[in-house]
Structure formats: structure tokens, C-alpha cells
Amino acid sequence: RIMPVRWSRYNPSYLEPEVKKDSYQKPLEELTEEEREQMELKAVRPIKAAPPTLSSSVFSDPMVSKFTNMMMKSGNKVLARSLMSQTLEAIKRKQLEKYHKAPENEKETIECNPYVIFHQALNNCQPIIGLSNITKGGKTYQVPVPLTDNRKRFLAMKWLITECRDNKHRRMMMPEKLSQELLLAFNNEGPVIKRKHVLHKMAEANRAYAHFRWW
Amino acid sequence: QLEHGCALHTAARGGLSSVSSQDVPAERPREVFHTSESDPAKHTEQHEGRLYNIPLEEVKAVFPHGLPYRFQQQIRTFNEARVMVRRPALELLACLKGSNLAHPAVRYVIYGERGTGKTMTLCHVVHYCSRQGWLVLHVPDAHLWVKNCKELLQSSYNKDRLDQPLQASVWLKNFKTSNERFLQEIKTQKKYMWGKQESTEEGRPLGEVVEQGLARVRSASDAVGVVLREIKQQSHRGSFRLLVAVDGVNALWGRTTLRKEDKSPVCPEELTLVHNLRKMVRNDWSGGAIVTTLSQTGSLFQPSSAYTPHELLGKEGFDALDPFVPIPVANYSPREFESCYGYYLERKWLQHEKAHTEDGKAELRFLSGSNPRQLDRLAGPL
Numbered sequence: 001r002i003m004p005v006r007w008s009r010y011n012p013s014y015l016e017p018e019v020k021k022d023s024y025q026k027p028l029e030e031l032t033e034e035e036r037e038q039m040e041l042k043a044v045r046p047i048k049a050a051p052p053t054l055s056s057s058v059f060s061d062p063m064v065s066k067f068t069n070m071m072m073k074s075g076n077k078v079l080a081r082s083l084m085s086q087t088l089e090a091i092k093r094k095q096l097e098k099y100h101k102a103p104e105n106e107k108e109t110i111e112c113n114p115y116v117i118f119h120q121a122l123n124n125c126q127p128i129i130g131l132s133n134i135t136k137g138g139k140t141y142q143v144p145v146p147l148t149d150n151r152k153r154f155l156a157m158k159w160l161i162t163e164c165r166d167n168k169h170r171r172m173m174m175p176e177k178l179s180q181e182l183l184l185a186f187n188n189e190g191p192v193i194k195r196k197h198v199l200h201k202m203a204e205a206n207r208a209y210a211h212f213r214w215w
Numbered sequence: 216q217l218e219h220g221c222a223l224h225t226a227a228r229g230g231l232s233s234v235s236s237q238d239v240p241a242e243r244p245r246e247v248f249h250t251s252e253s254d255p256a257k258h259t260e261q262h263e264g265r266l267y268n269i270p271l272e273e274v275k276a277v278f279p280h281g282l283p284y285r286f287q288q289q290i291r292t293f294n295e296a297r298v299m300v301r302r303p304a305l306e307l308l309a310c311l312k313g314s315n316l317a318h319p320a321v322r323y324v325i326y327g328e329r330g331t332g333k334t335m336t337l338c339h340v341v342h343y344c345s346r347q348g349w350l351v352l353h354v355p356d357a358h359l360w361v362k363n364c365k366e367l368l369q370s371s372y373n374k375d376r377l378d379q380p381l382q383a384s385v386w387l388k389n390f391k392t393s394n395e396r397f398l399q400e401i402k403t404q405k406k407y408m409w410g411k412q413e414s415t416e417e418g419r420p421l422g423e424v425v426e427q428g429l430a431r432v433r434s435a436s437d438a439v440g441v442v443l444r445e446i447k448q449q450s451h452r453g454s455f456r457l458l459v460a461v462d463g464v465n466a467l468w469g470r471t472t473l474r475k476e477d478k479s480p481v482c483p484e485e486l487t488l489v490h491n492l493r494k495m496v497r498n499d500w501s502g503g504a505i506v507t508t509l510s511q512t513g514s515l516f517q518p519s520s521a522y523t524p525h526e527l528l529g530k531e532g533f534d535a536l537d538p539f540v541p542i543p544v545a546n547y548s549p550r551e552f553e554s555c556y557g558y559y560l561e562r563k564w565l566q567h568e569k570a571h572t573e574d575g576k577a578e579l580r581f582l583s584g585s586n587p588r589q590l591d592r593l594a595g596p597l
Binding site for chain 1: 288291292293294563564566567568569570572574575578595596597
């Protein structure tokens with residue numbers, strides 16, 4: 001008998017697995033009342049299987065994993081992960097070279113941590129307001145609409161990846177292209193930031209239709 | 216705080232006071248991992264696990280083509296070339312210092328699993344020999360000569376053999392950069408004809424043969440053969456000492472991926488470069504040493520788990536290289552790992568906040584298994 005796995009619906013009594021090491025290393029006395037209750041509940045209830053993307057490594061970052069998944073094509077996670085690590089290394093090398101050549105007073109302004117640059121670049125690319133198609137009286141209007149956090153993050157990552165895949169020279173490697181785009185986005189320049197501004201301007205232009213939204 | 220104390224303790228055990236290092240441990244504890252001894256001749260067990268600096272001009276002169284690609288990238292990023300002093304290299308240097316140059320050349324084979332530091336050990340030895348004034352014949356990767364060759368010409372010297380003009384000319388150019396002064400001192404002992412009109416007379420400096428090979432790319436492989444022959448014949452006189460350093464020596468006795476025009480496979484013997492290099496690696500000459508490395512990474516038709524000399528060289532190669540001094544290279548010892556980790560931290564290569572903690576260090580040690588290449592690859596994105 002085959003057990004369905006991919007969209008399996010667990011019984012609501014199943015609890016999420018706890019991966020972080022620190023929560024298991026706390027001695028009993030330091031736990032608060034709620035945490036003691038939580039521990040007792042875990043001793044009784046069954047636990048869901050941990051997904052393969054969930055890692056207990058101190059270096060794992062959920063945003064980076066999400067980005068790697070979006071870069072992946074036809075399930076080739078090995079390739080996507082290696083491209084991501086090469087991108088982060090490329091960013092680090094470029095910034096370190098700039099850092100070592102810069103004079104003393106400018107050294108503090110140069111950011112060398114690739115993760116900080118990645119997060120800041122994604123934040124800079126996130127749009128604040130989006131457009132959605134609403135059909136009223138036979139015509140479709142582009143209506144400005146607030147976006148959820150998940151949607152903003154998704155749009156930022158999607159724009160970065162499509163920009164790198166489409167508008168660059170054919171022979172340039174993906175880590176090179178991505179590191180360039182991320183550094184430009186970190187400094188609020190580049191085509192992805194422009195696309196965000198274009199979207200904002202469209203939303204501002206279609207302000208009149210904002211009352212078509214009913215949610 | 217814990218790792219600073221640990222580093223000082225290990226350094227104290229290594230006899231910090233007797234080492235002529237200008238670093239003051241109290242101020243910068245991580246510089247305990249460096250030594251200011253940039254002459255490999257003076258490296259001893261006290262320097263084991265430490266990194267020594269090679270000045271960048273020397274790197275360009277001594278290593279036009281020997282260093283691994285990731286190490287070259289590291290030199291460009293950090294603006295300095297730091298090589299770790301490890302036990303296999305120290306053993307090799309001790310053997311070389313004590314060797315009698317009147318005897319036939321001793322062959323050393325550096326072997327080990329993937330990514331343990333064989334090429335870097337070879338580069339350390341090459342640096343020592345070039346500092347001592349030896350003539351260094353460094354073949355960076357013999358595998359490059361048996362695969363991916365676009366042009367194969369039939370050799371004019373011997374009808375059965377095939378020439379590789381591109382690889383030969385690249386090697387000649389790098390040989391010229393590393394051994395400028397010897398090319399003026401060594402004179403040819405025979406007249407060599409390049410085709411119908413050009414020839415090199417007896418008694419001309421070797422530099423002319425090299426120029427001829429670079430100018431007429433078609434005869435570059437023959438020029439390489441002439442250079443090797445002359446050097447081998449004159450090494451026993453004692454005017455210079457010769458080091459033959461070959462990386463990936465198992466390529467000389469394996470199979471090639473090259474094909475002739477009638478699509479029949481090429482044996483390594485049929486390539487002039489390989490044929491001449493095999494003659495060089497035989498121990499029928501005196502006045503120097505032969506240091507070679509086995510390499511599975513670039514090898515053809517070898518399983519990835521093979522690392523011992525017998526597996527990689529095959530019967531033919533093992534018999535040809537037999538008697539040799541085997542030098543195994545292992546993963547990092549705990550002290551060497553601390554040294555490498557400390558160096559990455561000091562150079563700001565490990566940027567992740569968690570990489571500075573004990574947990575991060577333990578995780579790096581576990582994930583890499585103390586393998587130098589894995590540690591380098593892991594520390595890249597962090």
C-alpha cells in the first residue's frame with residue numbers, strides 16, 4: 001500500500017520537529033512553565049517527519065534556502081546550491097579586494113559579509129505595493145493592492161533571477177551575474193531596483209481605481 | 216577567549232621563544248600561526264603547522280605555472296601568499312638536504328587522498344630548491360598533456376610520434392620565466408637541425424633553443440626534448456643541481472583521451488612530450504632529485520577512490536618508477552586545523568557571525584573532516 005507523502009495531511013495532533021541544539025541543552029531548572037508543558041506534550045504526542053530542507057547547522061539561512069530553491073531547475077538542488085555558494089564567495093572576494101585596497105578611513109564603510117549584502121539587497125528590491133487584475137463591467141483594470149510579506153520576498157527573488165537569466169551576456173556564469181546584480185541592488189542601483197520603481201509608478205498612476213479593491 | 220588560550224598553549228609547547236618570529240603573542244594571539252621565516256631551508260619541526268609568507272615577486276618568478284587555481288585566487292584576494300609548513304614537506308626537505316648528489320637521482324612520490332595537500336607540498340619543495348639555486352624542471356600537471364589537445368601534429372623527428380605544439384610552447388614560456396640565468400649558462404653539446412634551414416650550433420646557450428621553440432611553434436615539442444636531454448646530460452658535472460618536479464605523474468603511464476585522425480586511440484608513448492618526460496624520470500642520471508605527485512583528480516579512466524601508487528600508476532608505471540621513496544600526505548592534524556582556521560579568521564575570510572563561535576568551528580571541522588580542500592570549499596561561502 002503506497003503512503004502519500006508529498007501533500008500528505010498529517011493528523012492535527014502531530015507536532016513540528018525542533019531542530020535547534022540550544023533548546024535541548026538548557027538544564028531543567030531554567031525552563032519556564034510554558035516550556036515545561038511543551039516538553040511534556042512532546043513526550044506524548046507524535047512528531048512530523050523533518051523535511052530535508054530543515055537543517056540544524058548554525059550556518060543555515062531560510063532566505064538563502066528559499067532563493068536556492070527558486071534558482072533550481074528540474075530538481076537539481078546540488079547544482080543550485082553550488083551556484084549559490086559560488087555567488088556568495090564571488091561577492092565576498094569582490095568586497096574583500098575593495099576592502100584591502102581602500103584607505104584606512106573608508107575601510108569601515110565597506111561591507112564584506114555576503115549574507116548581510118544578500119539580505120539588504122533583497123530588502124531593497126522588495127516592492128511596497130503591487131498591482132492586481134480586477135475585471136469590472138467587462139474591462140480588466142490594474143488595481144493597486146497591498147502585498148503580503150511572503151509575496152514581496154517572492155517578487156524580489158523572482159525579479160533578481162529572471163534579470164540574471166534573461167538580460168545578460170550568454171557566456172557569463174550565473175554566480176558572476178548574480179553577484180553583480182546583488183551588489184548593485186545593495187547600493188540601490190541596477191535594473192531590479194528600476195523595475196521596482198516602475199511598478200510603484202504604475203500603482204501611483206492607477207490610484208483612481210484603488211476603490212475597486214474589496215478586500 | 217577559549218581559543219586564544221588554546222592557541223597560546225600549543226605555541227608554548229612548540230617552543231615559541233626559540234623561533235625568530237617578530238610577532239608579539241600577547242597583542243595578536245592569532246599571529247602565532249604565522250612565522251616570519253620565509254626561507255624554506257630554515258624550516259624545522261618547530262614551524263610545523265605554521266604559515267610562512269612568500270613575497271609576491273618571488274611567486275611570479277618561481278611559480279609561473281605551478282600553483283593550484285584556488286590558491287592563486289586566494290593570493291589575489293588576500294594580497295599575500297601563505298603556505299603551511301607540514302610534516303611531509305619537512306621530511307622531504309630533510310631528505311633533500313642529506314642527499315648525496317654523486318649518487319643517481321632519488322625518486323620521491325607524494326601520494327594521498329584527494330585534497331590533502333600534495334600539490335602544495337610539491338610547491339614548497341620547488342620553492343626551497345629555487346631558493347637554494349637549483350635548476351627546477353616543474354611540470355604543473357602532466358594530465359594536461361594527455362587530454363583535451365586540439366592540435367596533434369605528426370612529429371618530424373620520428374614518424375610514429377605525435378607533437379603537441381600548444382602545450383609545449385606554453386611550458387617553454389613558463390620554463391623561461393622561472394630559470395632565466397641557467398639558460399645563459401648551459402651550452403648545447405651537439406648541433407640540432409630544426410627543419411631544412413634553421414639549426415642551433417654546438418656551444419650555443421640553451422636560451423636559443425627555447426627561443427627557437429617559442430618562435431617556431433611547430434618544433435616546440437622537439438625543443439622541449441632537446442632542453443630535457445641537454446640538462447640531463449650535463450647535470451652530473453656538478454655546475455648546477457637539477458630538480459625534476461612532476462605533478463600528476465600517473466598520467467605518463469595511463470591512457471589518453473586523444474585520438475589520431477583515423478580515430479584510433481593514442482598511447483602515451485606516442486606523444487613526444489610524454490616520451491621525453493619518461494626518460495627524465497628514470498634514475499639513470501645523477502646530480503639532483505626527482506619529486507613527483509600522484510593525482511586522481513585530473514586522471515583518466517581511474518576510479519575516484521584510488522589513491523595508492525600501485526592503483527594509480529598501474530603495473531607499467533610502478534615498475535618504471537620502482538625504487539622510490541613514498542611520502543604519504545594526510546588530512547590536517549588538530550593543530551594544523553587550528554592554524555588554518557585562525558588564518559582565515561585573521562584575514563576576514565570567514566565572515567559569517569556564527570563562524571567565529573566554537574559551534575561554528577566544530578561544525579567546520581566535522582563537515583570538512585579536516586580535509587584541506589573541503590575546508591577551503593566550505594569556508595568560501597561563509
